[in-house]
Amino acid sequence: MKMVRMVRIKNKKAQAGELIQDTVGLIAIVLLLVIFFVISTVILKSYSKELNTIATSQALHNQEHTSLQALLQKTVDVDIDGATQKMTIADLSRLSKINPEYETLLKQKVAEAYSEIYNYNFSLITTKEAQFKIRYEFIQVGGTFILVPIITDVKGQQFFIPSNETIVAHLEVKGIKND
């Protein structure tokens, strides 16, 4: 009888040990689930913020792109050696690179186009100045992560104007003026 009781007590102790082990496991799992929940919420919140940033910069880029493209195609009258010639703003940009006297006219034409609607910065830069810097970032896509190249340090829009020395027309809209 004594032997049976001792075995029962030992069995109970073993069962209690298992019970404690299971309970600790349960607590650990619940904690993990809570951590996953918090991470999920944080990720989704940061998604929304990132999407808003992308949308704002994309909307601005669209305006810069279309506005610069339109300007470069506009034809203007340019006085060259006493004779008036018609040429596009893109050609005037080339001309102003060859002869800096035409820079004032170019600036004036750009101001006529943009000063009413934008606070802007227009400049003609070289290809070297227009080079992009690329960084790589892991981005979550569905259930996996992919390595994506992201262009950084680029503000504004750029159009390459072909000539002997490639010229880049650069427009950066710093603010939009209201009606």
Next chain:
Amino acid sequence: MIKLMEIKNKKGQTENAVIWLYRFFILVVVIGGTIGIVAMHYSKQVDVRNVESAIVAKKIVDCIAPDGIVQEFGKDMLKECIPLDEQEIYLNLTLGNDNFDFGDRLLATLCGAKEKGSVKYPPSCLEQRYYLVQNNENKHLSLFLAIKKIEKNL
């Protein structure tokens, strides 16, 4: 003696059953919790209306002025060019002295209220200004776009 052993065995079986019930409960918590959190993560809606409005605005401008040169400006041309849901969108376009609008005007009012912070589920609002060329003359296009689509995004 045999009767005593039988009673003890029955007690042991009951204790084992309780432990296994407890383990089953743990299993349910683990599987249920994992499914619940994964389902919650993937079912949460992300508001993409700001991105959508930037894309739609670009398409509209490309319609009116491909490459920045104005081809045509009017409501009919826009309807042919891009399908827009009148119930979910409001668009107001001004090019020089010409103006037209399209869609639900209430959204414009809601955009005004959104700035004051008095709307619980506000639409996405976008205002843009473009420089365009029409018949070799400078033109400024003002675009106002509001997208509702609350059920799909919020």
